[in-house]
Amino acid sequence: MLQQTRVAAVIPYYDRFLERYxxxxxxxxxxxxxxxxxWAGLGYYSRxxxxxxxxxxxxxxxxxxxEYAAIRALPGVGEYTAAAVASIAFGLPHxxxxxxxxxxxxxxxxxGGEITAAATKNRLREAADAFLDAAEPSRxxxxxxxxxxxxxxxxxxxxGRCPIEPWCEGRARGLARELPVKSSKTVIRRVERSLLVVMxxxxxxxxxxxxxxxxxxxxxxxxxxxxLPKAKPGVALHRFKHSITNHIYQFEVFSVAAGKWSPPExxxxxxxxxxxxxxxxxxTTARKALAGLAQGKLFx
DNA sequence: CATACGTGGAT
DNA sequence: TATCCAAGTAT
Numbered sequence: 406m407l408q409q410t411r412v413a414a415v416i417p418y419y420d421r422f423l424e425r426y427x428x429x430x431x432x433x434x435x436x437x438x439x440x441x442x443x444w445a446g447l448g449y450y451s452r453x454x455x456x457x458x459x460x461x462x463x464x465x466x467x468x469x470x471x472e473y474a475a476i477r478a479l480p481g482v483g484e485y486t487a488a489a490v491a492s493i494a495f496g497l498p499h500x501x502x503x504x505x506x507x508x509x510x511x512x513x514x515x516x517g518g519e520i521t522a523a524a525t526k527n528r529l530r531e532a533a534d535a536f537l538d539a540a541e542p543s544r545x546x547x548x549x550x551x552x553x554x555x556x557x558x559x560x561x562x563x564x565g566r567c568p569i570e571p572w573c574e575g576r577a578r579g580l581a582r583e584l585p586v587k588s589s590k591t592v593i594r595r596v597e598r599s600l601l602v603v604m605x606x607x608x609x610x611x612x613x614x615x616x617x618x619x620x621x622x623x624x625x626x627x628x629x630x631x632x633l634p635k636a637k638p639g640v641a642l643h644r645f646k647h648s649i650t651n652h653i654y655q656f657e658v659f660s661v662a663a664g665k666w667s668p669p670e671x672x673x674x675x676x677x678x679x680x681x682x683x684x685x686x687x688x689t690t691a692r693k694a695l696a697g698l699a700q701g702k703l704f705x
Numbered sequence: 706c707a708t709a710c711g712t713g714g715a716t
Numbered sequence: 717t718a719t720c721c722a723a724g725t726a727t
Contacts, residue, residue: 407722407723407724408722408725409711409723410711410713411714412722412723413714414713414722446712446713448710448711448713450710451726455725455726480725480726481724481725482725483724483725484725485723485724486723486724486725489723503722503724504721504724505723522706523706547723554722554723559720560715560716561716591708593718593719620711648712648713649710649711650712651708689711689712
C-alpha cells in the first residue's frame, strides 16, 4: 500500500484491509470485486491484485518467504519492497532505496546526474548499500527514510537539524537545495469529458471495465456519450475535475432520460440499484460524479 | 529503459 | 491555480 502512496493516505485503508483480511489465507480467498472495493480510492490497483497473488503464493508455499530472493520474486514486490521486508521483518542486510533515500544519498554524495537516469540510480543504490549499517538494517533503513521525510525534504531541507550534515558533500558544496537534479517535466494534457447518469426505477446504468483493461480493470463506471449514441444528454448536473497521472480531466455530468433507446447489452452493462452502489467497486470518477448528485434531486 | 499507472495533500 | 511528488513496479 505504501508504494508511491503517503503513509497518512494508507492508514485508514490499512486498518480496514487488515480487519477484513487478517491473514494471507483470508486474502487469498477474497472475491475480486470485494477486494477492489476495499482498495477503491487508493490508486494503483494492480497492487491489490498483486497482493492477492502473493497471498495465494504464500498459501502454496505454506508461509511467508524468509530470503531476499524469494521475497523479491513475489508479484508486486520490487527491489524497494523486498529490501524493506527483508530488513525490517527479518533483519537481513539490504538497503532500501525509495524516493527519500535517493534524495538523501544524492545530496550526501553531491550526485549531479539526473535522478531518473538509470546510471544515476545505480550509483545512488551503491551509495545506499555502502551507507547501510549491516548490524541494524531495520533501524538504519527506517532512519534514512525518516530523515528524508522530515529533515532532508524535497524543498527547503533543514540542514541545521540534520545529524549527518557534517559529512554531507552536497551541504559542503552548497548544493543541497539544488539536488537531486530532476529531468524535464512531463507534459500534462487537459481533456474535457462527459459522464451520463441514466436512472430507471431507482437503478442507475453502469458498465464494468473488462479484465484486460489497462486502467481500472474490474471497476464500474458511468457511461460516456459515445457509448450511448442514441441517448440525448439532458440537464447538465455539475462539473468536477479529476487527474490521472499526466491527464487532467474536466468532467461534466449530464442526466439522461431512459426512454425509447436501449442501452448496450452484455456482461459489461448493468442496472445497479442506487442502494447497492456501496457493494461494487466504483471508479473514483464515478464516485465523484455521483457524490456531487447526492444532495440533488436525482436521488430524492 | 522510458513510460504508465491513481490519488490527494503540501507548497 | 499550478506543480510537485509520495516508504515503486511492471513492461
